[in-house]
Every structure is written in C-alpha cells, then in structure tokens.
Amino acid sequence: xxxxxxxxxxxxxxxxxxxxxxxxxxxxxxxxxxxxxxxxxxxxxxxxxxxxxxxxxxxxxxxxxxxxxxxxxxxxxxxxxxxxxxxxxxxxxxxxxxxxxxxxxxxxxxxxxxxxxxxxxxxxxxxxxxxxxxxxxxxxxxxxxxxxxxxxxxxxxxxxxxxxxxxxxxxxxxxxxxxxxxxxxxxxxxxxxxxxxxxxxxxxxxxxxxxxxxxxxxxxxxxxxxxx
Amino acid sequence: xxxxxxxxxxxxxxxxxxxxxxxxxxxxxxxxxxxxxxxxxxxxxxxxxxxxxxxxxxxxxxxxxxxxxxxxxxxxxxxxxxxxxxxxxxxxxxxxxxxxxxxxxxxxxxxxxxxxxxxxxxxxxxxxxxxxxxxxxxxxxxxxxxxxxxxxxxxxxxxxxxxxxxxxxxxxxxxxxxxxxxxxxxxxxxxxxxxxxxxxxxxxxxxxxxxxxxxxxxxxxxxxxxxxxxxxxxxxxxxxxxxxxxxxxxxxxxxxxxxxxxxxx
Amino acid sequence: xxxxxxxxxxxxxxxxxxxxxxxxxxxxxxxxxxxxxxxxxxxxxxxxxxxxxxxxxxxxxxxxxxxxxxxxxxxxxxxxxxxxxxxxxxxxxxxxxxxxxxxxxxxxxxxxxxxxxxxxxxxxxxxxxxxxxxxxxxxxxxxxxxxxxxxxxxxxxxxxxxxxxxxxxxxxxxxxxxxxxxxxxxxxxxxxxxxx
Numbered sequence: 001x002x003x004x005x006x007x008x009x010x011x012x013x014x015x016x017x018x019x020x021x022x023x024x025x026x027x028x029x030x031x032x033x034x035x036x037x038x039x040x041x042x043x044x045x046x047x048x049x050x051x052x053x054x055x056x057x058x059x060x061x062x063x064x065x066x067x068x069x070x071x072x073x074x075x076x077x078x079x080x081x082x083x084x085x086x087x088x089x090x091x092x093x094x095x096x097x098x099x100x101x102x103x104x105x106x107x108x109x110x111x112x113x114x115x116x117x118x119x120x121x122x123x124x125x126x127x128x129x130x131x132x133x134x135x136x137x138x139x140x141x142x143x144x145x146x147x148x149x150x151x152x153x154x155x156x157x158x159x160x161x162x163x164x165x166x167x168x169x170x171x172x173x174x175x176x177x178x179x180x181x182x183x184x185x186x187x188x189x190x191x192x193x194x195x196x197x198x199x200x201x202x203x204x205x206x207x208x209x210x211x212x213x214x215x216x217x218x219x220x221x222x223x224x225x226x227x228x
Numbered sequence: 229x230x231x232x233x234x235x236x237x238x239x240x241x242x243x244x245x246x247x248x249x250x251x252x253x254x255x256x257x258x259x260x261x262x263x264x265x266x267x268x269x270x271x272x273x274x275x276x277x278x279x280x281x282x283x284x285x286x287x288x289x290x291x292x293x294x295x296x297x298x299x300x301x302x303x304x305x306x307x308x309x310x311x312x313x314x315x316x317x318x319x320x321x322x323x324x325x326x327x328x329x330x331x332x333x334x335x336x337x338x339x340x341x342x343x344x345x346x347x348x349x350x351x352x353x354x355x356x357x358x359x360x361x362x363x364x365x366x367x368x369x370x371x372x373x374x375x376x377x378x379x380x381x382x383x384x385x386x387x388x389x390x391x392x393x394x395x396x397x398x399x400x401x402x403x404x405x406x407x408x409x410x411x412x413x414x415x416x417x418x419x420x421x422x423x424x425x426x427x428x429x430x431x432x433x434x435x436x437x438x439x440x441x442x443x444x445x446x447x448x449x450x451x452x453x454x455x456x457x458x459x460x461x462x463x464x465x466x467x468x469x470x471x472x473x474x475x476x477x478x479x480x481x482x483x484x485x486x487x488x489x490x491x492x493x
Numbered sequence: 494x495x496x497x498x499x500x501x502x503x504x505x506x507x508x509x510x511x512x513x514x515x516x517x518x519x520x521x522x523x524x525x526x527x528x529x530x531x532x533x534x535x536x537x538x539x540x541x542x543x544x545x546x547x548x549x550x551x552x553x554x555x556x557x558x559x560x561x562x563x564x565x566x567x568x569x570x571x572x573x574x575x576x577x578x579x580x581x582x583x584x585x586x587x588x589x590x591x592x593x594x595x596x597x598x599x600x601x602x603x604x605x606x607x608x609x610x611x612x613x614x615x616x617x618x619x620x621x622x623x624x625x626x627x628x629x630x631x632x633x634x635x636x637x638x639x640x641x642x643x644x645x646x647x648x649x650x651x652x653x654x655x656x657x658x659x660x661x662x663x664x665x666x667x668x669x670x671x672x673x674x675x676x677x678x679x680x681x682x683x684x685x686x687x688x689x
Contacts, residue, residue: 049455118338118355123438125455146355147437150451158437162339163354386566393540393560394631396583404579408570 013040014203015060019067019127019193020045020153021090021170025223029211032219036210039203047151049125055080055198062201063208067152067170068127068191075196082204084196087211088225090170091190092128092135094183095159102165108185112141117165120158121145127191128152132168135189172224192228252469259466260459267463275441276449277467283357283445284425287364288372291421292414295372300402302373303380314377321370328366329434336362337435359436360443364425371424375417379410416479423475427468505531505538505546512538516669518551520662523678524671532671533563536637539669555635557584559628559666563639565620567612567627573619574599574608577626584631598626601656603649617644625657629664636661636668642677651676 018026026043033041044061046054048071051064055075064081066072067090075081094111096102101116111117121143122129129148136143146164149155156173158164159180170191174182195211197204210216217227233241260267267273302314320328336343336353346353353359387409391401407414429447436443438452446468453461500518505511512531516522516539524532538546540560559580567576577598581591599605602622604615612620621644628636641657642650654677661668670677 047455053454053458118352120355120437123452123455125452145439147439147443148452149438150433161333161337163333163337384566386562386564387568389540389542390560390562390566391568391579391583393542393558393637394580394583394627394633395557395585400583404582405568409568411570 013042014062016043016063017061018043018065019048020151021067024176028219033210037206047126062204063197065195069194072194081196084194086192086228087195088193088220089190089228091188093171093174095174096166096181097159097162112143118146119166120147120155120164121168122152122155123148126151131189131191175224267460276446280446283360286361287425288422290365291369291372299373299376302377317370317373320367325430326434329431332435355437363431363435364428367428368421368424372417372421375413379413419478500551502549503538522669536639536671540637557633559633559636561624561628561638561641565624572609573623577630580627580631602626632664636666638670
C-alpha cells in the first residue's frame, strides 16, 4: 500500500519513540515502514514512562510505541497523541543466570521464597515494573529485589553480566537471549503494546496504520510479541 | 591599580552567566512551593536524602584517609611509577561515569576480577550501600588528591627540614607540621570530593543499582521520579541545588590555597 | 659544666660551590665570610640536610641537634609557645617538662605575652626570638644557628644575645653560628672560620 509521498524515501529522518523492548524488531519495522511509506524512519528507545515528559518538552517524534496501555492512556489524557491502537501482547517471564542459584529457580513462588537469589526487576515507573508489582499483588507474594532498574533492558543486562541470579522481564526479552534460562510464570500478567501518532506531526498516522498491517503483525509475532 | 576589562569583554562574559544562571532560576521559578512539604516528607525523598548524605560523607572520609598518603607519595616521587600512579588517579575524572560503573562491575562485580574472591567470602558489593560508597569514592578521590598534591608541592620544604633536624620521624613531620600547614587545601579538597560524591549518578546506577533505602541516592531518585512524578523530581532537584549552594559556601574563596608563612626577611 | 665537643670535617660541592673545612673542637664556632661563601650550606651539611655532603665526625654523629635557619621557618599553624614546645615534643620529653621549659624560654627571649599568637601575627624580630628558643629548647648537643640575631632590634639584641650565649654555655652544647655581625664573634668568644 502506498500513501502520500511515494517514490523513493525523502531525505529527512522521521523519528519514532519506542519502548526498549522493541529494540530487536526495530530494524525490520524500520525497513517495512520505509518500503510502505517511502520515508526514512528511525527508532529511538527508552523507558515508556519517560515518554510523557519527553513529548511534553517537544521531542521530535512522529509516532510513539509504548510497552503497556497505562502509559499510553497517560499520553492520551495529556493530549499529546491521537487515539492509539493495540499492536501486541507481551507477558512477564523470569530469566535466570547459569549460576547454581539461578538454575535452582523453577517458579515465581520459589523466587519469592528464596533467600539466596539476587533478583532484579524494573522500576515501578517503567511499564515492566508496574506489571511486576501487579503480578506479585495478584499472586499474593512479596519479593525483595536487589535493585529496580530504570528500564527492562538494564534489568536484563544485570542477569547477563551475572550480577543478578534472576530478573522479571518480558517474554520477548527472554527470546532475544536464548542462552539464558527462562522460567514461565503461572498466571502471568500481560501488557498490551500500543502505538499512536503524535499530535501535529506529519507521517504519524501513516506510521500507525502500517504498524497495524499484517506484515507488521507478522514481524512482531516472529519476535515473540503475540497478537493483542 | 586594577586594570578592568573593557565592556566588550564583559558582554562576552555575560553569555556563560546566562547559560549557568537560567537553569537555576528556572528551577526555583518552577518549584511547586505549595506542594513542597508533601514531596519532601515522602518516604522516597527522606530515604534518598539520608542515603545520599551518609554515602557521600563516608566516601569523603575514605578520600581523606587514603588520599593523604597517596598525595604525599605523589608529591615526593619522581620516577615512572609516580607518573603511572598519578595517571591512574586522574582516570576517573576523564572517564564517563557510566563507563566507570561498567569497569567497577568488571572488577568488583560478582564475577569480577576481584569480586569473585569477595563473593567466595560472602561479600557482594554490587547492589549494596557499600557499593554506592565505592562508586562515589572512585569518582571523587581524584579531586581530593589533586588539590592536596598541588598544595604539598607548593609547600616550603624548609618547614619539614627544621622538624627533621629536631628529631621528628617522617610520619611525625607529616602529621605535626605538613598537614596543619596545608589544612585549607585539605578542606577544599574534601569539599570538592564531597560535592562530586553527592552528585554521582552513572557509576552508581550501573554498579550498585537503584533500590529505595539501600542504593537509591538523591540523583537516582530524581531520575526515577522524572518518569512517574515530574513535579516531585523538581522538588528533589531543588534539594540537591541547596546542597550544592552549601558546598560553594563552604569553599568560599579558598579553592587551592596553601597557608603561606610570611617570608622572614 | 662540660659536654661533648663536636669536631668534624666537611666536604661538599654543589655547582660552583666547593666547601672544604674542618670544624674545630670548640664550644662556639662562628662561620663568617661574604655572601655566597657557603655559610648556610655549611650549616645545612652539619644539620645532615645535604645528602651529597661528606661529613666525618670525630666522635660520631651528634645525638641531637637544634637548628635555626636564616628564614626562621616557624610552623605557621602553631602558636609561638607550641613552636617552642615542638622541638621538645619531637625529642620525646614529658609533658610537665615541656610546659615548664616553654614558660622558661618564653621569658628568656622576652616574648611571654605573645605566647598564644601565631607567627604571621608578630614581627620578624619576635619570630626570630621564638626560633632561637625552639632551637635550644630540647638541649641539643649541637646547635646550628644561621644569622640568629639579625632581625632583633638593636636595642634588645645585646641582651638577647648574652642570655642565649649564657644558656648555651651552661648546657654544654657545641654551637656553630653563621654570621655577618662582628659583635656575635666577640661575645661568644668563638673560633671563627672564614669561608670564601
């Protein structure tokens, strides 16, 4: 499908703000958007929680993709974006390191009860962290994490480096690092990724329409983002 | 006669004054004065402030205890080893703080070069308050050592010579004569080190992580609040500004001074 | 009262300066000579401050030394009284002795009212008196004084000089004075060495 501006990409770059969990699908999505719309798209990543202030201060993004719908609702009620659409579902999972302590972890209940395991989770201001808090509340468990990292990738890094034995991250993050052990969470919590056009920016709504397409959904599915 | 700068020089100087002054002015202007009490009384704010003060002061004490011998060593040494050690001391100033944090992880993290031995002993520095102090010590030591070494080099060695002839051991000379006469430089170096430790973010968040009450110092708390409650972030930022002003007041005009004795004749 | 007499042979070279002389076995020795002749360097050699120097002592190195450099060098962070006490503290005397002798010496050089002042708060002459007191305080075996009375005002100089000389003579120490002042030579009844 070709909307306005067909025939080769224009020179200037169009920015899209995306939650860091989309880091590994960004290249493919950028190519898709460029082919579809003939514009030069560039994704920049951060914690969804930071987007409100960034857009408030005038960050030059045409579209924004958040990891959960709570953050998107805040952007919508601040009148920074047009109505959003759901583009994927992501769930929480435990990843562990290959240390002895890590390999012994087999469930969320075990993790919460463990005295040895060094666990890290996202800060509550990040969608992943908010979802983790919700998960623990639903399960009636308490966890004493060693740290609450600013975003989900930082959380994952601590386990990769071996500093932490376990982390609660998104399923898609676990897939990116197949050498890490993942432990499914019974009755896990989902987050819904949403995309919206930033008000007053050209190309925004086109980008959102492209992200809703079958091709985009397939790219996301291949990376582990299930259908919304 | 003081030769005053011409008006065009004053005009050029106005630019940096505006660049430095505008953010400070804006911060105070946008401060939600009516919400101040609530924001400051929150658990997060109180624990961040307490933690920041405890860790930064501890790091400063470590800087003085370890920095004085190091500065003495550097001020009297002349060989290659001295130059190498001095370069090592200056490294944390040049290194971006996050890079420093990564390096600290590789050295003192659970799988780090030194850290793995500590782990065998049951000591984990990453994710701990001790780790915060270590990160702050790492970044602030150079400021103390630089200030004190400069003062030691400027000091008249004849003071030490008199004490030596009167029978004082080198250590006695250092503590009884040298240290008191460079006291202003030690004070200035300590204050600079404290200021750096207080403001430390990158190395801390990378090495020690961020957890309220254990590792979330004021700068980390501000960063966290930016995403959930920007107004509170502004309030905590103002607290840091007040602390910064206190630092400047402590330093007054004595940045790298050495107490000069009057030349006798 | 007699004490050990120091005799030594000194050899020292730095740049253009070549020193070679023998220190006689006398209670007072004055080093005189024009500026640049090496009086200060000679004293520094005797003080053990010049590592390149060759100093041979006939009876072994002096067990203790007192030193007053030309620039006096009172410790700036200490009061005058503490400066005087410093040499005694470094020598390990007990607290009571230190307190007693400090008071005694403050009177000897007429600066008792200034005891708590800092060096930068007093005159050059008062600093020099303090430096003298500090040098003799721990009764060292060898006393090295560089132009020790030069900053003291003319009216008081003779008095201070005679008191100090008497004190040193009573203690039995050997004293080497570098000086320009011929009066120093007379009163001390010294053998003098002219350096050139």
